[in-house]
Amino acid sequence: MPGQVLRVRGVSKRFGRHKALDSATMHVPEGSITGLLGPNGAGKTTLIRVSLGLLRRDSGEVELFGRDPLRDPRARERVGVVFERPVLPDALPVKVLLEHAARIYGRDEARDVEWAVKVSGLAGYEHKRFSELSAGYKQRAAIAHALIARPHFLVADEPTSNLDPVERVKILNLLVELNESEGMTIMVSSHILAELLRVAKSVVIMSRGRVVSQGSPEEVIGGLRSVRIRAKEPEALRAFLESRGVECRVSGLNVVARLDTGGASKLLRVLADAVSEGYRIYSVDMIEPGLEEVLGNGS
């Protein structure tokens, strides 16, 4: 059984009256890609920040590489972080910034900067300042910055949220490549089901500050009942899905499908058939189920 890079036990966190995390418990197995899935406001970013020791927790325990990151900064020595909003100091060219960052981590500034620039796909743009880069290359610069520590654990908080579909796929493929070729443990958060299903080997579902379930995608996603599908012709797609035994309804420009039987696998197979038959599908998103509903279906 693999070890655990990150263990979070019973962590709660309040911002004033708002309870951002409510006794959250989860773990990230070594070598895995763990998807942190939940709607906006579910507490994913707060969980990531608490896990890294950037925010204080009101209660509970966090162990990152066996250390409490809030009290022991050495816990972050083998951790790279890509934040939701890519931001880096922009008074320096990205390459110079990466060289300074490499020194902070005690890395070889020439070799590791070259590697991070190459792997992140930033080559050719590393001499520009951060503010001069396009959104896609800003994200790549943020990834290069996260990789400069040659991390064993890469945390990416909604790394595709500001990107176009082509860039999204590239970034997700990069995460898979880092996991497979470098053996890097990865935790990636998203509110988009389809994205996480592309990469995650383990999924953590969050809702209203609580971790409602954790397990393999099949174990966990199968328990979530509703998926919103944006399609060009929602009525036609609804009819197709119903003809294949998927219970669904049209809501505006979307088709909302229930996952009562067969779970995500069945729905994804049916959607793949729909696409091959010419239906245009723009996105597939998880819809936050009611907390009781999720808990009732959680593994």
Place this chain on the structure above:
Amino acid sequence: MGLRRFASLARIDTSDSLRPPGFDLMLLIVSILGAALVAIQPLTQPHTAAAIILNPTLFATSIFLALRSAGGITGLIQSGLAQVYMAYPVSRIQLLLVLLASRILAPALALMSAPLLVAAVILYPVVSSDPESYLVMFSAYLGQAILYGLAFTLISLRARSPGTATIASITFYFAYIVSSILMATLSPALREPLLGELADAMSLYVVVNRYLSGATVDVWQLALVPSLVAILFLAVVAYFTRRFEPV
């Protein structure tokens, strides 16, 4: 934290806090100002020369610290850069020391020493007669700038927008100056010399200048600003390490 790690993080942050052209322009202006002030009047004592140069420079430095350096800390937090820094394997106290070094100490040192160096060249015969008193005056002004800088930092850490931080910092600065002036003005009217002594003590450079000129100065007057610096430093450390959370 090793010196190499400290220097690298400070280099990254200094690239933002001392970013041209704002800082470069300010440096040029205070240097020219220093040269002009010592060139237009006869000066025979090094500490008096230092005081004449550093009085307006302290004002410029304080405004710079409020607008760019400490105010920039709120921008750092708002932009998300603070959490990028915090994600490095450094403790909060280490990060705070880097921020204070790059956003308070470095600009204050540079802005206040540049005109002083220019004046030292122009007034070499005067300054070389007693360089220690010249440097002691410089230290007094630097201590005063650090006092303001620490107060601005505390305000910036608590503020939620750079605009609010800047306005609150400048309000603090003027309140400090005005309260000192009020006490100095009211002291003879109320026949309360302690008020006047307190007004003097609120500006370390005033009491140091008086001391270097041979006037009687109480120890508590010399100790007031350093004590305030120590208290503010502890308050900033306590807030940053125990309460502060990046947005």
